[in-house]
Amino acid sequence: MRTGYRPRTFALEIIMVAVAVAFLFPVYALVTLAFKDPEQIANSPLSMPDPPSTASFGTAWESASLGSALLNSTLITVSSVLLLIVLGSLAAYFLARRASRLSYSLYILFLVGIILPFQLGMIPLYQLVNDLGLLGTYQGMILFYTGIQLPFTVFLYTGFIRSLPADYTNAALIDGASHLQAFGYVIFPLLRPITGTVLILNAVHIWNDFFTPLLYLGGSGRETVPVRVFAFVNEYTSDYGLVAAGLVLAALPILLVFLVLQRYVIRGFSSGLKG
Amino acid sequence: MTALTTPPLKSVRRDSVRPVKRRGSGIAPPWWFAAPALVVYALVMLYPSIVGAGSAFTDWAGVGEQRSFVGLENFRQLVHDDQALGALRNTLLLTIAIVVVQNGLGLLLALGVHTTIKSRMVLRVIFFAPVVVSPVMVSFLWKYVYNPAPDAGLNAVLNAVGLGALRQDWLGDPSLAIWSVAFTVIWQCAGYSMVIFLAGLEGVPQELHESAMVDGASTVARFRHITWPLLAPAVTINVMLSTVGGLTLFTQIIAMTNGGPGYATDTLSTVLYKQAFVYGKFGYSTAVALVLAIFVAAVSFIQIGYLRSRETAA
Numbered sequence: 212m213r214t215g216y217r218p219r220t221f222a223l224e225i226i227m228v229a230v231a232v233a234f235l236f237p238v239y240a241l242v243t244l245a246f247k248d249p250e251q252i253a254n255s256p257l258s259m260p261d262p263p264s265t266a267s268f269g270t271a272w273e274s275a276s277l278g279s280a281l282l283n284s285t286l287i288t289v290s291s292v293l294l295l296i297v298l299g300s301l302a303a304y305f306l307a308r309r310a311s312r313l314s315y316s317l318y319i320l321f322l323v324g325i326i327l328p329f330q331l332g333m334i335p336l337y338q339l340v341n342d343l344g345l346l347g348t349y350q351g352m353i354l355f356y357t358g359i360q361l362p363f364t365v366f367l368y369t370g371f372i373r374s375l376p377a378d379y380t381n382a383a384l385i386d387g388a389s390h391l392q393a394f395g396y397v398i399f400p401l402l403r404p405i406t407g408t409v410l411i412l413n414a415v416h417i418w419n420d421f422f423t424p425l426l427y428l429g430g431s432g433r434e435t436v437p438v439r440v441f442a443f444v445n446e447y448t449s450d451y452g453l454v455a456a457g458l459v460l461a462a463l464p465i466l467l468v469f470l471v472l473q474r475y476v477i478r479g480f481s482s483g484l485k486g
Numbered sequence: 487m488t489a490l491t492t493p494p495l496k497s498v499r500r501d502s503v504r505p506v507k508r509r510g511s512g513i514a515p516p517w518w519f520a521a522p523a524l525v526v527y528a529l530v531m532l533y534p535s536i537v538g539a540g541s542a543f544t545d546w547a548g549v550g551e552q553r554s555f556v557g558l559e560n561f562r563q564l565v566h567d568d569q570a571l572g573a574l575r576n577t578l579l580l581t582i583a584i585v586v587v588q589n590g591l592g593l594l595l596a597l598g599v600h601t602t603i604k605s606r607m608v609l610r611v612i613f614f615a616p617v618v619v620s621p622v623m624v625s626f627l628w629k630y631v632y633n634p635a636p637d638a639g640l641n642a643v644l645n646a647v648g649l650g651a652l653r654q655d656w657l658g659d660p661s662l663a664i665w666s667v668a669f670t671v672i673w674q675c676a677g678y679s680m681v682i683f684l685a686g687l688e689g690v691p692q693e694l695h696e697s698a699m700v701d702g703a704s705t706v707a708r709f710r711h712i713t714w715p716l717l718a719p720a721v722t723i724n725v726m727l728s729t730v731g732g733l734t735l736f737t738q739i740i741a742m743t744n745g746g747p748g749y750a751t752d753t754l755s756t757v758l759y760k761q762a763f764v765y766g767k768f769g770y771s772t773a774v775a776l777v778l779a780i781f782v783a784a785v786s787f788i789q790i791g792y793l794r795s796r797e798t799a800a
Contacts, residue, residue, distance in 0.1 A: 215602065216602055216604075220601065220602055220603055223598065223601060223603055224603040224604060224605060226598070227598045227599065227603060227605065227609055228605055228609075230595075230598070231605075231609055231612050231613070234612065234613065234673070235612065236631075236643070237627050237628060237630075237631045237673070238627070240630065240631060240639060241627050241630065244630070256637055256638050256639070256642045257642050257643065257646060298522050298523040298526065299523060301519045301520070301522070301523065302519060302520040302522075302523035302524065304515055304519055305514075305515050305516070305517065305519035305520040306520060308514050308515055309514035309515065309517075310514070311514075313517070314520075317520060317524065320532075321523075321527065324527060324531050324532075326730070326782060326783055326786045327531060327535055327779065327782075327783075328730075328733075328734050328775070328778055328779050328782050329531070330734065330755060330758055330775040330778055330779070331534075331535045331538045331539060331772070331775045331776060331778070331779045332530075332531060332533075332534025332535035332536075332537070332538045333534070333538070333758075333762070333775065334534075334538060334541065334546075334762055334768050334771060334772055334775075335533070335534040335535075335537035335538050335541065336530065336534035338550075339529075339533075339534060354526065354529075354530060355530055357526050357530070358526045358527050358529060358530020358531055359530055359531060361523055361526060361527045361531075362527065362531070365523060377513075380513065381513055384513050390515045390516055390519070394515065394519075415617075415618050418620070419618075419619070419620035419621065419622075421620065421621065421622050421736075421737045421740075421741075422736055422737065422759075426763070436620065437620040437622040437623070440620070440622055440623060440626070441622050441741065444626050444741075451630065451638075454626065454630070455630070458623050458626055458627060461620075461623055462619050462620070462623050465618050465619060465620075466615060466618065466619065469615060469618045470611070473611050473614075476614075476618065477610065477611075477614055477681050480614075480617065480678060480681055480682075481681040481682050481684060481685040482685060
């Protein structure tokens with residue numbers, strides 16, 4: 212397997228690069244489309260844009276109100292992820308460190324939420340959010356994401372805390388720290404690796420989620436990026452260049468974050484699921 | 487977190503004043519650590535799910551409407567509803583296609599980049615990148631690729647390479663649309679399967695391969711007898727994730743076909759959404775949701791049981 216660079220390795224390299232080129236074809240089609248004017252789109256659908264035109268980007272940014280959509284998405288994602296980290300780690304610390312029937316039952320109760328499809332509670336929750344006056348608000352979305360992602364977050368944190376030795380906190384408690392202080396100063400910093408995973412998985416999920424923000428935020432002016440893009444594409448559906456420019460702009464922020472943090476993101480996705 | 491601003495360690499011994507319970511692994515934190523999480527989880531998931539499961543047996547017809555118990559009426563209606571039955575069939579077909587092809591491709595990609603090829607790190611990033619993009623945007627990207635016009639997207643490519651005869655109305659042909667949607671999901675998620683398989687491959691001890699090579703084992707034989715058994719946990723995770731993802735597929739359908747043409751690509755999730763928010767049939771919609779939930783739970787339990795036994799056998 213990992214033995215030097217031989218002719219066979221070179222052949223494999225050629226094959227894999229060819230696969231990647233084919234894999235990227237849709238992206239090439241979209242990006243070149245965004246830089247073409249309608250005439251080029253009609254006459255040369257597959258070629259490079261010549262000359263490239265950036266007119267579509269400005270129009271798309273305005274028409275889809277992407278600026279405010281990015282703000283909405285950022286606010287909802289950051290708040291939800293912070294709440295998930297605080298509530299999830301605190302709950303998991305109790306579940307992992309107290310060996311009682313209550314804590315075990317609670318742990319199982321949280322695990323149920325991982326396989327429970329949210330569609331089952333979709334309508335009653337919609338009514339509840341409506342009754343609480345939270346439809347179309349940031350708070351409604353933040354509450355929703357915190358609740359829906361807690362089972363998975365608690366599961367990740369509990370598994371990790373169980374693998375930590377208990378000695379540190381005991382020492383702190385004996386020295387007179389309160390439980391909250393012991394947690395905040397001793398335990399929480401030790402959770403950094405799993406907090407990274409929790410942050411990445413939840414942030415990507417929340418940023419990209421579509422179903423619930425469509426339901427809760429549609430028409431409120433507080434739509435997240437996927438909801439705005441959905442409305443935008445359906446409105447300008449036959450203007451390919453404009454739609455493509457909108458999609459490129461909307462996908463760019465998370466792709467840039469991914470490229471900068473690629474090692475952490477890939478590690479988060481591949482390690483967070485050992486259960 | 488504001489409570490944590492006071493100095494953490496005071497020299498006063500307080501465990502004589504405030505009794506702390508000692509259990510197995512040390513001094514356990516108090517129950518209220520779990521309270522906020524439990525309240526939010528109960529409010530957002532447990533309570534609505536219980537009400538939802540109950541509503542499946544009522545004629546609930548909208549927000550604020552009265553509902554009365556109708557027994558199994560919604561389920562009786564369901565087994566005679568062509569749209570719902572078609573959606574059940576589509577959901578199962580999509581799930582099978584996605585589980586098999588996405589994980590098959592993911593494994594091949596992982597084996598391909600878990601080598602000494604020079605482009606291995608770049609390729610990992612390329613194949614994984616679609617995973618972080620919103621399914622809405624990926625769906626619209628592929629909706630363009632599947633453009634029915636003979637000179638756009640995939641059809642233009644087929645034409646350019648001399649395969650013009652294979653041009654299709656990818657999303658408009660009722661028998662083809664579901665596979666076009668499945669492929670979009672596979673394209674987006676194969677990289678996810680890949681990174682989980684890669685994590686599994688990195689756990690395979692190199693010495694096993696080396697000693698097998700000394701014994702003259704072929705590449706295929708080494709994969710079958712060393713790599714594949716040790717990948718069992720990665721297979722479990724991948725199959726579970728893609729199954730639940732397939733069974734609850736919604737966004738890609740709404741963005742690409744909205745269930746059409748006709749009902750050809752409706753899934754359980756799109757049907758229960760339309761029944762609720764287009765037709766206002768909340769009771770019936772929650773009945774479909776209950777069927778979906780039972781499917782997800784049943785499949786999860788069967789798979790955990792079967793795949794775990796495979797892991798321990800390996």
